Amino acid sequence: MAALELRNVRKTYGNAAQEALKGINISIEAGQFLILVGPSGCGKSTLMNAIAGLEDISSGAILLGGEDLTGVEPKDRDIAMVFQSYALYPTMTVRENIAFGLKIRKTPAEQIAAEVDRVAKLLQIEHLLDRKPSQLSGGQQQRVAMGRALARRPKLYLFDEPLSNLDAKLRVEMRTEIKLMHQRLKTTTVYVTHDQIEAMTLGDRVAVMKDGAVQQFGTPQEIYNNPANLFVASFIGSPPMNFIPVALENHEGRPGVRLDSAGGSVCLPLPQLASNLADGREAVLGVRPEQIGLGRGQEAGGPVLEARVQVVEPTGPDTLVYVEVNGVQVCCRIAPVDTPAIGSNMLLELDIERLVLFDPTTGARIA
Amino acid sequence: MADSLSRKRLSFNRIAIHATLLVACAVYLVPLLVMLLTSFKTPDDVRAGNLLTLPVEWTLIGWVKAWDTVQSYFWNSFMITVPAVIISTFIGALNGYALSKWSFKGSNLLFSLLLFGCFIPFQVILLPMSFTLGKLGLANTTAGLVLVHVIYGLAFTTLFFRNYYVGVPDALIKAARLDGAGFFTIFWKILLPLSTPIVMVSLIWQFTQVWNDFLFGVVFASGSAQPITVALNNLVNTSTGAKEYNVDMAAAMIAALPTLLVYIFAGKYFVRGLTSGVVKG
Amino acid sequence: MSLSEVQTMRTGTVTPTRKPDHLQRWLPKLVLAPTAVAMIVCLYGYMLWTAVISLTSSRFMPLYKFAGLDQYERLLNNDRWLMACKNLAVFGGLFIGLCLVIGVFFAILLDQRIRREGFIRTIYLYPMALSMIVTGTAWKWLLNPGLGLDKLLRDWGWEGFRFDWLVDPDRVIYCLLIAAIWQASGFVMAMFLAGLRGVDSSIIRAAQVDGASLPTIYWRIVLPSLRPVFFSAVMILAHIAIKSFDLVMAMTSGGPGYASDLPAVFMYQHTFTRGQMGLGAASAVLMLGAVLAVLVPYLYSELRSKRHG
Numbered sequence: 001m002a003a004l005e006l007r008n009v010r011k012t013y014g015n016a017a018q019e020a021l022k023g024i025n026i027s028i029e030a031g032q033f034l035i036l037v038g039p040s041g042c043g044k045s046t047l048m049n050a051i052a053g054l055e056d057i058s059s060g061a062i063l064l065g066g067e068d069l070t071g072v073e074p075k076d077r078d079i080a081m082v083f084q085s086y087a088l089y090p091t092m093t094v095r096e097n098i099a100f101g102l103k104i105r106k107t108p109a110e111q112i113a114a115e116v117d118r119v120a121k122l123l124q125i126e127h128l129l130d131r132k133p134s135q136l137s138g139g140q141q142q143r144v145a146m147g148r149a150l151a152r153r154p155k156l157y158l159f160d161e162p163l164s165n166l167d168a169k170l171r172v173e174m175r176t177e178i179k180l181m182h183q184r185l186k187t188t189t190v191y192v193t194h195d196q197i198e199a200m201t202l203g204d205r206v207a208v209m210k211d212g213a214v215q216q217f218g219t220p221q222e223i224y225n226n227p228a229n230l231f232v233a234s235f236i237g238s239p240p241m242n243f244i245p246v247a248l249e250n251h252e253g254r255p256g257v258r259l260d261s262a263g264g265s266v267c268l269p270l271p272q273l274a275s276n277l278a279d280g281r282e283a284v285l286g287v288r289p290e291q292i293g294l295g296r297g298q299e300a301g302g303p304v305l306e307a308r309v310q311v312v313e314p315t316g317p318d319t320l321v322y323v324e325v326n327g328v329q330v331c332c333r334i335a336p337v338d339t340p341a342i343g344s345n346m347l348l349e350l351d352i353e354r355l356v357l358f359d360p361t362t363g364a365r366i367a
Numbered sequence: 368m369a370d371s372l373s374r375k376r377l378s379f380n381r382i383a384i385h386a387t388l389l390v391a392c393a394v395y396l397v398p399l400l401v402m403l404l405t406s407f408k409t410p411d412d413v414r415a416g417n418l419l420t421l422p423v424e425w426t427l428i429g430w431v432k433a434w435d436t437v438q439s440y441f442w443n444s445f446m447i448t449v450p451a452v453i454i455s456t457f458i459g460a461l462n463g464y465a466l467s468k469w470s471f472k473g474s475n476l477l478f479s480l481l482l483f484g485c486f487i488p489f490q491v492i493l494l495p496m497s498f499t500l501g502k503l504g505l506a507n508t509t510a511g512l513v514l515v516h517v518i519y520g521l522a523f524t525t526l527f528f529r530n531y532y533v534g535v536p537d538a539l540i541k542a543a544r545l546d547g548a549g550f551f552t553i554f555w556k557i558l559l560p561l562s563t564p565i566v567m568v569s570l571i572w573q574f575t576q577v578w579n580d581f582l583f584g585v586v587f588a589s590g591s592a593q594p595i596t597v598a599l600n601n602l603v604n605t606s607t608g609a610k611e612y613n614v615d616m617a618a619a620m621i622a623a624l625p626t627l628l629v630y631i632f633a634g635k636y637f638v639r640g641l642t643s644g645v646v647k648g
Numbered sequence: 649m650s651l652s653e654v655q656t657m658r659t660g661t662v663t664p665t666r667k668p669d670h671l672q673r674w675l676p677k678l679v680l681a682p683t684a685v686a687m688i689v690c691l692y693g694y695m696l697w698t699a700v701i702s703l704t705s706s707r708f709m710p711l712y713k714f715a716g717l718d719q720y721e722r723l724l725n726n727d728r729w730l731m732a733c734k735n736l737a738v739f740g741g742l743f744i745g746l747c748l749v750i751g752v753f754f755a756i757l758l759d760q761r762i763r764r765e766g767f768i769r770t771i772y773l774y775p776m777a778l779s780m781i782v783t784g785t786a787w788k789w790l791l792n793p794g795l796g797l798d799k800l801l802r803d804w805g806w807e808g809f810r811f812d813w814l815v816d817p818d819r820v821i822y823c824l825l826i827a828a829i830w831q832a833s834g835f836v837m838a839m840f841l842a843g844l845r846g847v848d849s850s851i852i853r854a855a856q857v858d859g860a861s862l863p864t865i866y867w868r869i870v871l872p873s874l875r876p877v878f879f880s881a882v883m884i885l886a887h888i889a890i891k892s893f894d895l896v897m898a899m900t901s902g903g904p905g906y907a908s909d910l911p912a913v914f915m916y917q918h919t920f921t922r923g924q925m926g927l928g929a930a931s932a933v934l935m936l937g938a939v940l941a942v943l944v945p946y947l948y949s950e951l952r953s954k955r956h957g
Contacts, residue, residue: 054541073672074544081545087538091560100556101546152546384757391754392771395834398786399774405789417800418790461679469676477684484691486943488891490915490932494701494925495694498710518686525683550675579779581894582912586920596781600898603785612789619785623778630777634770637777638838 002065002155002188003030004051009060011046011212020046022212023060028205030065031186035203035220037193038235043212044192048158051190053077064155075104080149081158084165086141088133094144095129101152119147122181139170146178150185159191163198175201196236200224208232227356230363233286239320242292242330244285245360248278257285257357261325262345263306270355273367283366286356289320292332295347305348309340323348406430406617413612429613430621433602437618439591440598444578446509447594451516452573458517459524459569460562464554466525467532468540478529484522492519493586500587507592515587516577523576524569527640531565532558564636571633572640575626595622695936702929710925719930729931732909735821739910740889743828747885748878750829751836756866758837759844769841772834780831784898787827788814817907820900824908828895832888836881843877844870879946886942890935911935 004027011021021043028034036044049055051062053074062069069077080101088097095116102112120126123143133141142162149157159178163171179202182189193199199206200220208215208223208231216228227233233241246257249267255278256269295304307323307330314320318333321340332348340346357366401418406429408422416423466478496515497506505511535558543553584594593601599622603615630637705715723729754772758765775783790796793812801809813819847870855865893912896902902909902917911931919928 049541052541052545054544073549074541075547075549075672077545079545081542083538083542085536085538087536087542089539089543089557091557100543100548104547104552148542148546381760384760385762388754388757388762388768392768395771395775395830398783398790398830401790402786414795417803418796419800420803458683462683465676465679471676474676474680477680480692481683481687483943484687486887486939487691487695488912488932488935488939490891490893490912491698491936492690492694493698493916493932494710494919494929495697496690497920499690518690521683521686549672550679575777579781581779581781581897582916585897586916596779596894599785600781603788603898604901612792612795615785616789619782623782626777626779627774630774631770634773638773 003063004028004034004156004188004190005063006047006051007061007063009047009050009062010058011043011050011055012058020212021050021057024214026205026207026214026217028188030188032204033182033189033191033202035191035193035199035206036209037196037199037206038209038215040194042209044194044209045160046212047209048081048160048190048192051156052079052081052158078152078154079156079158080152080154081160082145082149082162084161086133086145086165088141088144088148090133093130093132094125094136094147097133097144098147098151101148105152115151119151122150123147138166139174142166142174146181150181155188157187157189159189161193162191164193164195178202197238200236208235210235225354227286227365229365230284230286230358233356233358237288239289239331239333242287242289242328243358244287244326244328244330246283246285246326246357248273248281248283248357250275250278257283259305259325260327261305261323262308263347266305268350268352268355270352270357270367272353272355273357277366282360284358284360286358287330287350288354289331289333290318291351291354292330292334293349293351294334294338295349305350306345307348308345309342312339312342314339321346402616402620406433406613406620408613410609410611410613429611429617432611433614433617433621436602436614437595437598437621440593440595441621443509443588443592444594444596447512447516448574448577451513451520451577452570454513455517455520455524455573456566456569459521459526460528460559460566461554462521462525463528463530463532464558466529468535468537468553468558469550478525481522481525484519485526489519489582493582497587507588507590509592511587512583512592512594515583516573516580519583520573520576523572527565527569527572528562531562535561564639567633567636568640571629571636574629575637578626698929699933702926702933704926706925706929708923708925715926719926720934722927723930723934726927728906728909729911729914731906732911732914735908736889736910739821739825739828739892740886742825743832743889744882744885746825746829747833747836748881750833751881752840752871754833754837755840755844758841769834769838772837774834775831776835778831780892780894781898783827783831784895787823787830788899791823791826814900815904817904820904820908824892824895824899827899828888828892831895832885836885839877839881840874843874847873879949883942883946887939890939890942911938 006024006026009021009024010019012019024043024047026034036047038044046055050057051069053069053072057070064077064079088094089100092100098116098119099112102115107115116129117126120129123146125140125143125147128136128140128144133144136144142165145162162178163174166174175198182202191198191202199208203220205217206220206223207217210231216223216232218226223232223236227236227241230243234243244259246259248255248257250256251258251267251269254269254271255273255275256267258265258267295306305325307325309321309323310329311322312319313322314336317336319336319339321332321334322329323332323346324330358364359366397419404419404422405413407425407427408416409424409426409428412423462481466474500506500511500515503511505514539557540553543557548556579596580594581596581600584597585600588594588597599618602618700712701710702719703714703716704711705713705718758768762768791811791814792798793815796811798809798811801811814823851869851873852865855869860868891912892910893916896908896910896913900908902913912935915928915931915935917928918924918931
């Protein structure tokens with residue numbers, strides 16, 4: 001296992017105006033699990049192919065275990081990859097698929113057999129070893145694809161949206177298994193996905209990408225709690241963060257924002273907001289659904305919002321309630337016992353410490 | 368799509384359709400039948416009867432004489448066809464692989480230029496080619512004809528393999544590269560085992576093309592180096608002596624048999640070569 | 649510390665890079681190189697060479713004495729060449745048209761859930777496996793004046809039947825046509841049958857629900873959707889027609905006289921047997937031009953539809 005470092009990696013196609021990667025800087029330690037997440041076309045797959053050596057980069061450097069990989073052929077990089085389509089060799093049996101990389105590297109036969117056994121046991125595919133890929137189910141193919149990557153014990157594992165071809169139930173199962181495997185084997189891994197839940201659950205480190213640039217790089221919790229900009233805030237979290245257009249103003253000497261709802265107008269003080277910004281300018285207030293709780297009334301302290309209930313969606317563990325604030329629909333996650341009636345007014349309390357503010361035009365974080 | 372149609376009116380329409388199809392079958396088969404009947408007749412019998420009368424006495428004299436005449440040319444064709452087919456298919460497979468899976472700047476242009484080679488009338492290269500073969504000392508040789516057939520067959524074989532390999536997922540190649548396989552290892556171990564259908568298409572296409580060729584044979588070979596098509600044409604169109612139609616027909620059958628057998632035993636691939644490869648362009 | 653400083657500092661710790669594997673990068677190009685060279689020389693180079701010869705007064709040997717467009721002028725005043733072109737127009741036009749009609753007709757019949765469809769298809773298509781020389785030999789015998797069809801029908805009781813088109817300068821071209829159609833129509837049938845099988849059956853069911861009759865469905869819905877097959881077929885048939893050489897050589901050698909000459913035969917005979925190299929080269933160039941006239945619009949529409957698709 002080895003540490004991976006990307007230094008100012010750039011990739012341009014044809015004319016220089018079209019940049020697929022705009023100077024990516026990411027570094028993870030040996031054994032860490034890095035997630036590259038973003039919408040399609042954000043450059044995450046290009047970046048992964050660049051790490052694998054399947055695509056050349058225009059400038060910058062990729063270092064694996066301190067060694068510069070520039071110009072090194074994929075076959076010499078000692079990297080294994082699990083593909084979205086699994087890419088199992090159709091004419092070979094499962095055993096031959098797993099052994100292929102070892103055979104090419106001229107590993108002794110008994111060592112190959114031992115390694116295939118180990119991997120098969122690990123992934124519980126021993127009974128499938130003599131089948132062809134076409135005789136396997138999607139989930140089984142997925143396991144074999146992982147087995148093929150595990151057999152070589154490479155320096156780095158790459159996963160290219162490995163779960164997106166599975167049905168919902170299997171996807172959750174395999175996600176847990178990948179996590180378990182990583183905890184046991186401590187392999188350095190780069191995992192590409194467009195699914196923010198996979199990103200949150202699997203990663204030690206997450207890089208959120210958009211338009212060929214890293215928007216934010218950090219632990220899942222940092223990214224969830226402290227989004228660097230509007231894009232990251234909207235991409236991570238389900239149901240997504242609420243964005244309420246507000247004006248920043250000073251209320252009784254304290255900076256805050258005004259919220260209008262069915263119950264009237266409330267000024268919400270925001271201690272994290274620098275007072276020199278509170279000059280009436282427009283902003284976007286970011287509130288996660290779970291940061292809106294049922295209000296206990298004025299006496300509990302803190303400002304309380306009264307809003308009309310429009311839609312109620314019970315999900316089982318929680319209930320999602322949609323109310324209107326400042327003219328937009330806002331989602332709140334509350335305990336099922338507190339479920340209000342549609343059309344009634346309900347009291348809401350916001351977790352002021354964790355609210356975030358963005359600039360509406362640039363999307364940059366203000367506070 | 369016929370599933371949904373015409374289940375009801377079985378009666379007259381169905382009979383008319385079947386009858387038409389059977390008459391057409393007869394029309395397509397008659398020339399072959401006539402060739403066979405004539406080849407088993409004696410020359411006198413040929414003159415006495417007509418196209419469809421059975422031989423009075425079934426005889427092989429036509430076949431024996433035809434074989435004596437064209438035997439050496441038959442083997443010439445064989446010696447030209449086998450290497451030309453194998454070489455052009457092999458190079459075509461490698462080309463198709465490189466063009467589809469290792470595309471580089473200019474590879475599309477190269478392919479377009481090659482594609483055009485499928486369509487040009489060969490008359491436009493005959494003269495320079497004959498000078499070149501003369502300079503190389505390959506005029507009137509089997510080797511020369513092999514070379515010509517390989518060069519002008521490559522456009523088709525490359526097209527077949529390129530179109531087939533485009534359908535093979537790129538991820539397979541990437542996986543193999545990361546597994547440590549290089550250019551040739553991937554070709555031998557991953558792609559070639561997948562290629563049986565298209566190899567068959569290419570082999571059969573090239574076999575019929577080269578075996579049936581007349582233009583290159585008549586221009587680049589003369590005398591004892593001629594392929595069977597040229598020899599057959601000479602035999603049939605000589606004006607000396609009395610025409611022996613039974614010998615002509617037997618010789619034509621001998622020239623036709625290899626490709627007919629290929630068609631009968633591997634017709635599926637023959638049709639696929641004719642339709643898919645050429646049509647897609 | 650600026651970013652670039654960080655970079656230079658870190659670069660110091662990097663172990664020397666492994667030697668890039670240049671051979672791997674060049675292999676695809678190396679593999680394609682022989683084909684590329686052969687193609688550029690033996691296809692495009694030779695084309696140019698032929699064009700150059702067509703501008704000279706070469707006869708038995710190439711002679712690089714330029715004569716401008718003399719050969720083309722001679723060609724356009726040459727009765728035999730004009731006859732060959734006229735023959736090609738008649739032969740090619742009828743060949744393409746009739747092959748299409750016959751091919752489409754039998755493809756539709758075969759599409760009616762025929763029990764022995766595979767067998768019948770095999771019979772329709774087998775002539776395509778034969779050499780044109782064999783086809784020519786067979787039809788030359790079938791159409792033989794005196795012993796062929798002629799005699800067959802008289803033996804069958806049609807006393808006055810005469811069939812001597814093979815030696816009739818005005819009709820000999822139709823003999824070639826019969827043989828060529830016999831050989832290629834099954835192929836057109838196979839192409840259209842494959843196309844018919846690809847038509848979405850739900851469209852046809854929808855039309856049936858709308859009350860359309862079977863001929864209407866084929867004429868208004870199915871055949872228009874086979875436009876691409878139609879173009880491909882025309883393309884291939886035109887190509888066969890322009891290149892037709894073997895068939896003429898086997899059946900008539902261009903005779904009687906030069907009544908059944910086609911451009912391909914003209915080119916061969918003038919270049920290789922009559923010592924008119926310049927004239928032959930000029931005719932080859934014009935043949936190329938004819939093919940291009942068909943090919944370029946076809947490829948253009950192909951590429952355009954691909955870009956839109």
